[in-house]
Amino acid sequence: MDIDEQALQRDLAGLPFSIGERRGKWALLGCRFPYVLFFIAAAPRNGGPPGFLLRSECTGYRAAAPTSQLWHGGADQALPQANRPKKAAGVITAFQDWASPCLYHPIDRLARPHWPNQYADMAWSPDKEITFLLETVYGLVQSAEYVGADLPEAALAMPASFMAVHPPRAA
Amino acid sequence: MTTQPESPATDVIFAVDGLTEFFKHPTTSDMTVGAFAKEAASVAGAEDITDVFLEDAEDPLPPADLLTPHLASRFAPLQLAKRGKIEVTVEYQGQSRHRPFSPSVTLLTVIAWAISPAAFNLEGTSSDFQLKIDSGDPLSSDLHLGQVAKGARAVTFSLVFKQKPQG
Numbered sequence: 001m002d003i004d005e006q007a008l009q010r011d012l013a014g015l016p017f018s019i020g021e022r023r024g025k026w027a028l029l030g031c032r033f034p035y036v037l038f039f040i041a042a043a044p045r046n047g048g049p050p051g052f053l054l055r056s057e058c059t060g061y062r063a064a065a066p067t068s069q070l071w072h073g074g075a076d077q078a079l080p081q082a083n084r085p086k087k088a089a090g091v092i093t094a095f096q097d098w099a100s101p102c103l104y105h106p107i108d109r110l111a112r113p114h115w116p117n118q119y120a121d122m123a124w125s126p127d128k129e130i131t132f133l134l135e136t137v138y139g140l141v142q143s144a145e146y147v148g149a150d151l152p153e154a155a156l157a158m159p160a161s162f163m164a165v166h167p168p169r170a171a
Numbered sequence: 172m173t174t175q176p177e178s179p180a181t182d183v184i185f186a187v188d189g190l191t192e193f194f195k196h197p198t199t200s201d202m203t204v205g206a207f208a209k210e211a212a213s214v215a216g217a218e219d220i221t222d223v224f225l226e227d228a229e230d231p232l233p234p235a236d237l238l239t240p241h242l243a244s245r246f247a248p249l250q251l252a253k254r255g256k257i258e259v260t261v262e263y264q265g266q267s268r269h270r271p272f273s274p275s276v277t278l279l280t281v282i283a284w285a286i287s288p289a290a291f292n293l294e295g296t297s298s299d300f301q302l303k304i305d306s307g308d309p310l311s312s313d314l315h316l317g318q319v320a321k322g323a324r325a326v327t328f329s330l331v332f333k334q335k336p337q338g
Contacts, residue, residue: 015184015192015193015194015195016193018184019184019193019248019313020313022184022246023246023247023313043298093335093336093337094336104336105336106336115336118336119334119336121308121309122334122336135311139298139333142298143296143298143299143333144295144296144298144299145299145335
């Protein structure tokens with residue numbers, strides 16, 4: 001196992017990650033390195049979903065920031081814009097389509113260069129661990145700005161690419 | 172001669188005054204709050220620990236009580252603390268407000284007070300704000316007050332609105 005995968009596995013087994021899981025903020029659904037899949041809990045909104053799937057690519061972890069997208073589990077692809085978390089007018093900025101397939105936020109490896117000299121406290125650094133990313137995304141779908149989403153149930157299904165590694169447990 | 176079977180151990184997650192990391196230590200059904208505090212403080216290398224709090228509780232648990240019945244069905248880390256409240260000052264746009272809190276309150280609880288009519292009376296929800304100490308990074312709102320007060324019995328925060336990066 002390479003050092004980036006070892007580092008990620010260590011952090012996924014650590015207390016900060018476990019505390020967030022036990023508080024109901026997120027859950028680890030699967031890891032097929034460099035890809036890891038999480039469920040992120042959303043604030044309750046009328047007709048809104050319980051949360052969203054987040055797929056993160058963690059090559060070079062922790063030295064390099066992960067890059068992530070909200071994920072449609074059933075289709076096993078990026079969540080269409082029409083299904084993403086909304087604010088009063090349109091999709092929340094961090095989840096909007098952009099030049100690269102990533103979160104449009106300083107925390108994302110691909111988006112960070114868009115704000116080279118701003119938002120240092122929101123950006124990844126090698127002393128951060130995966131909970132910093134999860135807290136960021138969790139904060140976005142827990143904020144007063146988040147009004148809900150049109151998310152089909154199938155979007156929260158386990159993606160086929162993770163099912164092969166993590167088959168469902170027998171009842 | 173019969174021997175009593177050992178109580179099965181359960182790991183308890185806790186925080187300690189002055190340290191931002193979390194720890195875990197096993198407890199058994201026959202362990203008192205006081206005994207857990209002594210063992211857990213030793214695990215964390217902490218000194219002068221006298222009290223064990225449930226998260227957001229005003230008062231510590233009685234040391235003679237058994238610990239396990241106090242562990243809530245809703246998970247939250249315990250706080251091992253030195254004696255006494257922590258005097259909190261929150262600064263916002265040149266003004267300040269003060270209030271004592273127990274070491275086990277989360278920073279989210281402090282924020283909720285700071286934006287309430289009892290303090291700055293601000294619009295928005297707690298999730299829209301963050302606390303900082305001096306010029307440091309914003310603090311996680313799940314941290315306990317005792318963890319960030321660096322062992323002191325007074326701390327000053329700056330209240331900041333969460334930034335939303337735009338294109």
